[in-house]
Structure formats: structure tokens, C-alpha cells
Amino acid sequence: MLTRIDHIGIACRDLDATVEFYRATYGFEVFHTEVNEEQGVREAMLRINGTDDGGASYLQLLEPTREDSAVGKWLAKNGEGVHHIAFGTADVDGDAEAIRGKGVRVLYEEPRIGSMGSRITFLHPKDCHGVLTELVTSAETPPAH
Template structure:
């Protein structure tokens, strides 16, 4: 069954996918220099560094920065992503588009199930199987050509 969104008769994709979408997890920003970006976001804007790591598989040095109250209620996360070398995806993104907004990430209850629901609806995902993301999370991405030009990440947080 298919219909116009918002009419109350949406296809079952909403029934299948909506319970898996828990909220916006973070917004990813590609930066050429992580230390400079961290200084801006923490020292100038007053945000807090909550996690930093190198993800060799993805070719990035990354930091999660929290915006908002320290108790975490309703906090927003920014993921700053710097390339570890010229062949990383982030390096290629910066070469092509310049630094800036790189992706929108949704937190999901089950990345494999969400990926399958999306594939069943004809969307392309970048990985056949979820990969390791920040802080041990499991991730996959919806191809930007299938998401209005936006790279959409699916994040299942580590338990």
C-alpha cells in the first residue's frame, strides 16, 4: 500500500522502520584539522569533548562534541571528522566539497533490521554488513543518491 506522506495511509515502511528510528544521533562535519576544529567548538563555542578516537578502518580521526546541558538530556552531538591520510573517504570529501556538513546520523535500535527494511524498499546502502563506528557502535549508510543528496548514517550504539 502506498500513499502520500502525511495522509494517514503511508506505506508499511513507516510501520516497519519507525519503531527502529530512535532519534537523530549526531551531525557529521568534515574538517581538515581536528585540533583546530576542537579548539573552535570547545574553546570558542564552549561545547564539551565527550569522545575522541582514531578509526583506522574508516581512515579518520574523530571527536564527538556535546552541545547543551551536561546532564545529557536532549543534548546534541557533533562528530568532527578529520582524514588520517589522503586516501580516506573524508579526505576525498574535503577535496571534492570542501570542509563542512558531511552526514546526518540517525540512532537506530537494530542497524541490520533497519538496513534490511530500507533495502526491501529499494534503497542502496553502502555496506553489505554493518561496520564498526564511533565508540564501538555499528553503522551503515544510505547512499546519498537515494536520500536526496544527503549521506544518511544509521547508528546502533554499543551497549
């Protein structure tokens, strides 16, 4: 069961400049940064608010570490902007299976590691009215089963 907007993933060319834009314009501060070599991104998480399922909503700023990564290719085609949206769940495995059973393409056979040790998967944007959609179970969320 999806219980929150976990984050909005935003592709950018220069992570440091984009972090500075969000700080200077809105006062948003960096909560966490990391490099995810598998995804080919350097990223910053900006925590915006807490949510009533005990989690939080973030902006996830993504700079590709290589041009042939998924975000690198997307950026070359689309320019900077919203790359994906993510919903939080206590059970990414169960939800991904249920959604796969409804005929929506799930991009990973098994969830992979996302930001801050979370477990994530993605749904095909062509099956989701044009929206690349991620499902996330946070590392700190107890498993639902």
C-alpha cells in the first residue's frame, strides 16, 4: 500500500548549483548526499516535510555521473526538469508484485538499493500515463510482513 509521496526526482546538470538554487530561493537544506554507481547518479536529498505515515517527503536532485546512465540519457533528450516521482510503501516487494499482476511493467525483477539504503523499483512510464514512477521502502521502515 502506497502511503506517501516519498520524493520528486529532478534531473540537473550541476548538482552543486542546483542545491544552491534550492537553498537560496526557498531555504531548503541538504539532508543527505550520495553517489549511486549502479544508477549512475550523484544526488542530494532535500527534506521538505514529514508525512502522516511516519516518513517524509523529499526533493531528490540527480546529476548523472556518466552520459550513458539512464538519467544522463534522459537529460540529453529532455533538458533539466522532473525525471520521476516516487511513492513510499512499507512493502515494495508486495506492491511491485501486485502492480505487475495488473499488467503494469515493473522495470526490475527484484528491488534494488536506492537513496539512504532504501529498496526501490520503477514502473514503466508508458504504462503510467507518461510518468516514470518509483516505489520506495525506506531503510528505517519495518517490513510489512
